[in-house]
Amino acid sequence: MEKLRESLHEAPIIDKDGYSYLVHPLSNGVPMLDPQLLREVVVGVTRVADLDVDKIVAPEAMGIHIATALSLQTDIPLVVIRKRSYGLDEEVALHKTTGYSDSEMFINDIEADDDLLIVDDLLSTGGTMAAICDALDDIGANISDIVVVFRKVGGSALDETDYEVTSLLDISVDQSGVTIHD
Numbered sequence: 001m002e003k004l005r006e007s008l009h010e011a012p013i014i015d016k017d018g019y020s021y022l023v024h025p026l027s028n029g030v031p032m033l034d035p036q037l038l039r040e041v042v043v044g045v046t047r048v049a050d051l052d053v054d055k056i057v058a059p060e061a062m063g064i065h066i067a068t069a070l071s072l073q074t075d076i077p078l079v080v081i082r083k084r085s086y087g088l089d090e091e092v093a094l095h096k097t098t099g100y101s102d103s104e105m106f107i108n109d110i111e112a113d114d115d116l117l118i119v120d121d122l123l124s125t126g127g128t129m130a131a132i133c134d135a136l137d138d139i140g141a142n143i144s145d146i147v148v149v150f151r152k153v154g155g156s157a158l159d160e161t162d163y164e165v166t167s168l169l170d171i172s173v174d175q176s177g178v179t180i181h182d
């Protein structure tokens with residue numbers, strides 16, 4: 001994970017009403033995402049993830065490019081959990097909160113008994129992932145694995161659940177920069 005580590009030292013931090021927010025190619029699409037970095041991440045995910053699944057699931061927006069690259073690499077189909085409703089039959093809505101926002105998301109085309117790998121760029125409060133896991137569980141899907149690129153240390157909403165998250169790097173973020181926790 002050499003490129004991933006290096007990239008964190010160059011990443012700007014912005015203040016979102018007192019919340020230190022990492023601006024990183026994988027988490028924001030800016031600054032420019034180097035294909036070699038994306039490749040390193042996809043290889044990293046394939047090494048740790050359970051790939052014996054029916055579908056890769058990624059939340060809009062910044063899980064999408066990671067999950068797309070992973071889908072191309074593994075031939076596993078991809079479902080995106082969207083921030084907009086399509087009003088399709090069986091669409092499931094969920095409410096998610098992060099450290100700086102509050103919004104709805106919508107799940108389509110996940111069925112009971114689907115085996116799923118959930119992929120996202122970053123886990124912070126865990127508000128997004130916990131809401132997604134609850135909704136997928138209500139549908140009756142089986143969450144086989146959850147992999148994120150970055151996990152902010154210090155505890156998350158997932159700690160109170162049975163779901164385990166694997167991260168490529170554990171980090172903390174404050175105004176002075178990013179610390180990697182090995």
Ligand SMILES: O=P(O)(O)OC[C@H]1O[C@H](OP(=O)(O)OP(=O)(O)O)[C@H](O)[C@@H]1O
Nearest residue numbers: 060061062098099123124125126127128
């Ligand atoms: O653990 P949490 O506190 O829930 O934060 C993690 C979530 O926050 C970011 O998404 P965001 O909602 O900012 O949307 P984006 O992907 O469109 O940037 C990130 O991509 C994760 O999905």
Ligand SMILES: Nc1ncnc2[nH]cnc12
Nearest residue numbers: 020021022027122124173
């Ligand atoms: N890019 C980011 N940096 C820090 N915390 C976050 N929580 C969600 N996205 C984040």
